Amino acid sequence: MSNVFQPNPNHPSVILTRQNILNAFSLQLHKMDFNSITVLDITRVANINRSTFYAHFQDKIAVLEAFLANAFLEYVLNRVENEGPLTEETIRQLIFSLCDYHVASNNCIKKYDTLVLNIERDIRLQLEQFISPLLSKSNHQANPKTLETAVKIVxxxxxxxTYQWNLEGRLESPAELADRVMPLLMLGIKSL
Structure with a gap:
């Protein structure tokens, strides 16, 4: 058992310190490659000591994961209303959001194949958590297991x-991608 202090994640000062660390990481990421960034670089920019850093993050990889998860959520919330039902336009905007996210995160993680699996898992989970209430509102009488399966499929x-679109060099615009896949996705959703 570790004797490391674990701050209350909901306390305002903890939230501010965590955001300060993420902001410092972002500034460093714009100046240098991820591999070149050290915890000391981050703590200097954030104006905190190393023990404060380690009270919030295990290492710089954990900071990268949190940074990308926050970026993903920001891209989604900038385009998609999270209170309404899951509609064709909502899916279109989710596709655009993920295209934006992949383009922006490409420089951060392209060299880090070992990180990609964890980051992808986290992003897919966030996407499921975002889509689940939207799909439930659209299909409130559907069987819960069927809804759960549909959320995973969508x-x-x-x-x-969108991941393949990014890997293959973004040969079509996000709008063209959305136009191509929307009929297939909507066919499955409408069958609920």
């Missing part, structure tokens, strides 16, 4: 389609 489909 989430994984959107993520994988």
């Amino acid at each position: 989430s994984l489909s959107i993520y994988e389609i």
Whole structure:
């Protein structure tokens, strides 16, 4: 058992310190490659000591994961209303959001194949958590297990389609990608 102090994650000062660390990491990421960034670089920019850093993050990889998860959520919330039902336009905007996210995160993680699996898992989980209430509002009488399966299918489909789009060099615009895949996704959703 570790004797490391674990701050209350909901306390305002903890939230501010964590955001300060993420902001410092972001500034460093714009100046240098991820491999070149050290915890000391981050703590100097954040104006905190190393023990404060380690009270919030295990290492710089954990900071990268949190940074990308926050970026993903920001991209989604900038385009998609999270209170309404899951509609064709919502899916279109989710596709655009993920395209934006992949383009922006490409420089951060392209050299870090070992990190990609963890980051992808976290992003897919966030996408599921975002889509689940939207799909539930649209299909409130559907069987819960069927809804759960549909959420996974839609989430994984959107993520994988946009991920492949990015890997293959973004040969079509996000709008063209959305136009191509929307009929297939909507066909499955409408069958609920």
